[in-house]
Structures are given as structure tokens and as C-alpha cells.
Amino acid sequence: DNKMRDMQKELGIESENICVFCGSMYSDKRLDFLVESCRLLRQLVPDFHMIFMGDGPLQQFVSDFCANYPWMHYVGPKFGNERAPYLKIAKAMLMPGLVGLVIIDSFVAGIPLFTTDIPLHSPEIYYLENNENGIMTENNAKVYAQAIAYYLKSPEKQDLLKKGCAKSAKLYTIDNMVNNFASGIVS
DSSP states (O other): OHHHHHHHHHHTOOOSOEEEEESOOSGGGOHHHHHHHHHHHHHHSTTOEEEEEOOSTTHHHHHHHHHHOTTEEEOOOOOGGGTHHHHHHOSEEEOOSOOOTHHHHHHHHTOOEEEEOOTTOOGGGGGOOBTTTEEEEOSOHHHHHHHHHHHHHOHHHHHHHHHHHHHHHHHSOHHHHHHHHHHHHHO
8 A cells, every 4th residue: 555655645644534526526526515515624633634536617616725724625627537646545535515416436445425405416416325334414514514523523423324335336336227227217
């Protein structure tokens, strides 16, 4: 895992309390809410670090914000295997806005997804079992930050949710989804 350590060193991260955002950067992803939540979270977990992966119309907003906070890191768009090292060092995936297929990445990577209860989500949100394989909080930045802080400070909670992710990763494979979709159409 020297590669992980090198990457962390390159980013200036000496902490284990790392979270990640991975996806398109547009308004439905609620990046303003996420940035505000990260600021609140940093007060609760002083060694918290946030990594942003992706691009889109709000990429400049995110990279400008990260430039002002040494504990926030914008690494640009990453695809496929390029994502793996970032997901490997992260303890959670933060996605307060629209959740789509990224929830499958969260299961496969074994890092629970934290989102909010909003009407924007894609159908994949039904894969999230609150407090089992991820967390859905009320739509409030302070409550969202507190839920993440509790998770980062609780090895038991981390263990529970990571086990839930592993179970869901076996259940929600792309093959299973395609088969279910095909059988739905046939019937």
C-alpha cells in the first residue's frame, strides 16, 4: 500500500478520516450544501479531509473552494481504475444531492454513502438501506455533518456499514440488475 501512502502524502493528508465525492458537478448534486457540511464536519472532526473527484459546470466552484482549505482536495475527473486508490483511502462517500449509480461504486468499494432525504434521487436510491449499507439524513447540513462525524468516530458503526456494503455489492451487481430488468420486460 505504498502507492496509497504516496498519494496521501502528495495530497498532504496525514489523517485516516477521509471522505470522497465522486461524480458530475452540477446543481442537482448540491455541492454548496456539501461544502457547507464539510466545514461543519471539520469542526466536529478536526483531522477530517475531503476529496472531490469529477467535473462539470460547478467544477470551478469546487476547485476554488478547495484552494482556500488545505483539508479539501480537488483531484479532477477520475474514471474506472483511476478512482480505486481514492476510494480505498476513503471511509465514506458523501453525496447529499442526487444519488444514481454511484451507490453501486460505494458498495463495491466498501465505503458507505451518506445522502439526504430529498425528492431528487434516481431509482437506485432504493438500494440504500438506512443504517445498514449507508446513511440518509434529513435535509439539514448540521444533521448531515453530525451523522458523518458520529460514523468517523465509531469503529462499530464503520464495521456495521462496511459489512452492509459488502452484502449489497453481491446483491446489486450489474449482471443482476440487467437480469432483473430483462425479466421485468419479459413478464
